[in-house]
Amino acid sequence: xxxxxxxxxxxxxSVAFAEPPAHIDLSQLPHQSKMIDEVVVPVPSEIFGxxxxxxxxxxxxxxxxxxxxxxxxxxxxxxxxxxxxxxxGFIAVEAExxxxxxxxxxxxxxxxxxxxxxKAVLKRSKSIxxxxxxxxxxxxxxxxxxxxxxxxxxxxxxxxxxxSQLVSLGGWLRGTEALTSVVSSNFSKDGAELLHQPxxxxxxxxxLAGMRPRTKGNPVVTKVQKGLLDIRPLIGxxxxxxxxxxxxxxxxxxxxxxxxxxGARAR
Amino acid sequence: xxRFATILLALAGLTLAGPRAxxxxxxxxxxxxxxxxxxxxxxxxxxxxxxxxxxxxxxTKAIVHQLFKGNEYWFWMGSxxxxxxxxxxxxxxxxxxxxxxxxxxxxxxxIAFGTRIIPKKTGSYYLIVEVEKSPKERTTWSxxxxxx
Numbered sequence: 258x259x260x261x262x263x264x265x266x267x268x269x270x271s272v273a274f275a276e277p278p279a280h281i282d283l284s285q286l287p288h289q290s291k292m293i294d295e296v297v298v299p300v301p302s303e304i305f306g307x308x309x310x311x312x313x314x315x316x317x318x319x320x321x322x323x324x325x326x327x328x329x330x331x332x333x334x335x336x337x338x339x340x341x342x343x344x345x346g347f348i349a350v351e352a353e354x355x356x357x358x359x360x361x362x363x364x365x366x367x368x369x370x371x372x373x374x375x376k377a378v379l380k381r382s383k384s385i386x387x388x389x390x391x392x393x394x395x396x397x398x399x400x401x402x403x404x405x406x407x408x409x410x411x412x413x414x415x416x417x418x419x420x421s422q423l424v425s426l427g428g429w430l431r432g433t434e435a436l437t438s439v440v441s442s443n444f445s446k447d448g449a450e451l452l453h454q455p456x457x458x459x460x461x462x463x464x465l466a467g468m469r470p471r472t473k474g475n476p477v478v479t480k481v482q483k484g485l486l487d488i489r490p491l492i493g494x495x496x497x498x499x500x501x502x503x504x505x506x507x508x509x510x511x512x513x514x515x516x517x518x519x520g521a522r523a524r
Numbered sequence: 525x526x527r528f529a530t531i532l533l534a535l536a537g538l539t540l541a542g543p544r545a546x547x548x549x550x551x552x553x554x555x556x557x558x559x560x561x562x563x564x565x566x567x568x569x570x571x572x573x574x575x576x577x578x579x580x581x582x583x584t585k586a587i588v589h590q591l592f593k594g595n596e597y598w599f600w601m602g603s604x605x606x607x608x609x610x611x612x613x614x615x616x617x618x619x620x621x622x623x624x625x626x627x628x629x630x631x632x633x634x635i636a637f638g639t640r641i642i643p644k645k646t647g648s649y650y651l652i653v654e655v656e657k658s659p660k661e662r663t664t665w666s667x668x669x670x671x672x
Binding site for chain 1: 569571572573574575586587588589590592593594595611613615616617618619620621626645646647648650652669671672
């Protein structure tokens with residue numbers, strides 16, 4: 258493995274850098290599992306922005322109310338919930354719904370408190386509310402992205418890196434659900450193509466596989482793990498594969514069920 | 525002061541996706557973010573997450589990243605090693621060079637390199653970062669990105 262990596266990278270370096278090679282042999286690069294450890298998960302607005310360019314999505318129809326109930330479930334479920342709520346924030350920004358954004362800011366704080374990272378997001382939560390009040394949507398998006406980063410960083414400091422990965426996963430799932438909803442209501446090939454995210458599936462599957470038995474044994478986490486496997490063949494195995502309207506709905510149904518499980522109150 | 529504010533922002537709000545060497549990666553990041561500033565004025569949203577690490581001379585690192593057709597992206601690589609030469613180039617999933625522009629960018633006190641891509645397809649792309657030249661054995665780098 259190391260030899261292959263060295264050969265591939267040496268081949269790259271042997272070319273004068275002012276002119277990068279027009280083609281590289283990806284099979285000579287290190288195994289993808291090594292590289293996906295450093296994946297940066299796209300924020301929902303990165304995808305929603307494309308949908309805005311493709312048409313005029315009715316974001317109000319996609320937006321879901323966030324309740325003000327106390328956090329429910331164990332740490333893993335709350336981490337997933339926190340991710341979904343932050344993603345909801347991005348949807349509320351698209352819908353330019355001030356009240357929804359404010360509620361989401363409060364909910365972020367409630368959930369963060371339940372997993373001991375309230376302090377890390379307190380300032381962000383206030384900023385989200387303040388900027389929403391002034392309808393400064395770009396700033397709200399930035400603060401939501403920042404809240405996600407702050408929560409993850411705080412969890413890593415608390416040796417809860419796996420929980421931070423669940424926050425990212427929750428956000429990705431809600432973003433994906435919103436994407437399928439928008440694309441299903443006004444289908445376009447370009448919109449459907451946004452679901453082709455093999456890197457993200459590789460990344461999350463690997464993260465879940467490496468989690469502690471106790472976390473993996475959580476029924477919601479188990480369900481999410483299975484759901485990702487179900488999504489895998491639907492998102493297009495190679496770049497440029499067309500994703501049909503029927504497939505978009507199938508993906509939507511899977512992620513919808515996962516989001517319902519994540520949000521369900523623990524008994 | 526502006527640099528101080530940028531560094532503070534980086535320290536307060538950003539999460540490293542890769543291995544850390546705190547002080548210098550944060551320094552490298554401040555140059556990447558400084559290089560990004562003019563593009564923010566053009567409507568690019570800079571992500572809070574970023575990559576970072578250190579490399580030897582002529583060493584490269586490949587990072588796989590998801591890009592979406594319909595967006596335009598800039599990747600900004602920075603280092604506090606003023607006399608080094610760094611670069612980032614982007615390849616599609618078939619190994620073809622996919623960027624539309626790549627150039628050194630002017631920053632004060634460090635160096636930066638920027639690469640722009642308008643993806644033709646949604647999917648996996650490979651960011652190849654390299655330290656081409658450096659007076660030191662290892663050079664710390666950081667890579668941020670923005671989209672619009």
